[in-house]
Amino acid sequence: MEPITRTTERLLLRPFGPQDADAVYQACQDPDIQRWTVIPSPYTRADAELWTRTLSPAGWREDTMYNFAVVRRDDGPLVGALGVNRCGLPGTYEVGFWTAREHRGSGYATEAVLAAARWAFAALAADRLEWRAEIGNTPSRAVALRAGFRMEGEQRSALFNKGIRHDTWTGALLPADLGLTGTYPHRPATDVSGAP
Template sequence: MEPITLTTERLLLRPFEPRDADEVHAACQAPDIQRWTIIPSPYSRADAELFVGELSPQGWRDDTMFSFAVTARDGGPVTGALGINRHSLPGTYEVGYWTAPDHRGRGFTTEAVLAAARWTFTALAADRLEWRTEVGNTASRAVALRAGFRMEGEQRSALLNKGTRRDTWNGALLPADLGLPGTHPYLPAPDVSGAL
């Protein structure tokens, strides 16, 4: 797929470019970004160059990973990153994100997640957008909840991060949650809470 740009009231979500390496490198020095994401730790300038110069463009070319640099709509520094990754189940994608420390607490990430979710449901014809994070990452969970994700539980040993298997919180967003039609009909399970 050709890389695209999304806009919101305050934000621009654009493909990463080689010129972003310094800002990505600086943001990824934050201990909590290294702790809660699967980026290398320590995170070197070469890691940032590889991501913005090779991995991100390759994901767009082969339709597996759609990575966006999040900036203010009128330009400025990279305030965060957001990725939409293809899942093995058809019509299903996963969202991941981080926010640079100096740009937190303003709702930028929630706004970016909602824009990317709408794009995923319309342009990619997704029927399900999943979110997961390691148990304990309350900031990521708060963003997912504000964006409308429904929490679906925990999975044991569902994430391999820096050589250690970890438990995850999981949630999902469906097109109907944003008032959008799905690609396929959806039949929710009946309420069986009173069944024997």
């Protein structure tokens, strides 16, 4: 897929490029980003260059992952990162994100997640956008809830991060949650007992 740019009231979501390596490197020195995400730890300058120059552009070319640098529209500093990745089932994608420490609490992550969700439902024909975070990552959970994700439970040993398996919270957002129509019909469970 050709990389795209999205805008919101306050943000620009654009593909990562080599110009982002310094800002990514600086943001990813934050122990919270290293703790709660699957980025390497310690995070080196070489890691930032590999991400911005090679891995992120390859995801767009190969139609496997669509990563956005999230920047403020007014003066352009990097406020975070957001990715939409293909999952195994048709029409199912997973969203992941981090926010630079100095920009947390501003609502930027929620704004970016909603923009990415609308794009995924329209451009990728997504019918389900999943969110997953290690249990205990309450800021990520708060963003998912504010964006309208419905919490679906906990999964044991569902995340492999830095050589350790972790339990996760999981949630999902459907097109109907944002007033949109999905690609395929959805038949929600109305009576799980099996009674007519």
